[in-house]
Amino acid sequence: MDLVAGARTGDKQAWDALVDRYSPLIWSICRSYRLGAADAEDVGQTVWLHLVDQLDRIRDPAALPGWLATATRRECLRVRRAARGPLAAGYAPDAETLPDEQAETAEHDLLAAERDAALREALQELPPCGQRLILLLIEDPPVSYAEISARLGIPVGSIGPTRRRCLDKLRDHPAIAALGDAGRAAGDRRSAASGSVGPSAQ
Numbered sequence: 001m002d003l004v005a006g007a008r009t010g011d012k013q014a015w016d017a018l019v020d021r022y023s024p025l026i027w028s029i030c031r032s033y034r035l036g037a038a039d040a041e042d043v044g045q046t047v048w049l050h051l052v053d054q055l056d057r058i059r060d061p062a063a064l065p066g067w068l069a070t071a072t073r074r075e076c077l078r079v080r081r082a083a084r085g086p087l088a089a090g091y092a093p094d095a096e097t098l099p100d101e102q103a104e105t106a107e108h109d110l111l112a113a114e115r116d117a118a119l120r121e122a123l124q125e126l127p128p129c130g131q132r133l134i135l136l137l138i139e140d141p142p143v144s145y146a147e148i149s150a151r152l153g154i155p156v157g158s159i160g161p162t163r164r165r166c167l168d169k170l171r172d173h174p175a176i177a178a179l180g181d182a183g184r185a186a187g188d189r190r191s192a193a194s195g196s197v198g199p200s201a202q
Contacts, residue, residue: 002061003017003018003021003061004018004058004061004064005061007055008055018064019048021120021121022064022065022068023044025065025068025069025072025117026040026044026072027040027044029069029072029073029076030043030072030076033076033077035076035079035080039079039083042079043072043075043076043079044072047075050071050075051067051068051071060174061174061175062174062177062178063178065117065118065175065178117175118173118175118178119170121175122169122170122173122175122176123170125169125173126166126170129152129154129162130162130165132151132152133148133152133154133159133162133163133166134163134166134167134170136148136151137163145159
């Protein structure tokens with residue numbers, strides 16, 4: 001089921017599923033801005049309230065992670081600006097003035113949260129047997145094919161082909177495809193930025 005469409009029609013289960021799925025993304029961004037727990041909670045509540053007002057405008061469910069990320073960053077900046085004054089020294093600089101290493105760490109955390117959310121969404125679209133197979137294949141320490149065969153009740157020889165089909169479905173899922181597009185766009189932006197400052201540094 002399209003959770004965005006369900007939430008738009010007032011389906012509480014769909015809304016709760018959206019919150020569960022994307023809360024880690026919001027918290028990751030709040031951490032990158034060094035917000036305390038109370039401020040992060042306020043940011044999350046505000047972002048979800050904004051989403052209620054904007055659900056009718058989000059037609060493509062794959063666009064939701066990007067929308068949430070943008071809304072969260074804006075809200076984090078608002079909270080940080082409001083906190084400036086006697087307590088400003090206790091806060092990290094805005095994203096625009098973060099040292100390169102910190103900015104890269106924040107971007108890495110954001111991409112990781114978006115990737116995890118997209119993978120969870122795509123994984124839930126697989127048949128139950130496929131979900132269990134993928135989860136067993138990524139366990140640490142690794143689970144042998146013989147044990148996977150015993151747990152799932154499938155022949156060892158069918159594990160490889162089934163895994164391949166499941167991975168193909170995951171790659172084709174809109175959330176995963178959108179994540180790949182976003183990554184390529186970010187890479188293009190970094191390349192463009194690097195090229196624009198290159199000549200002046202010589």
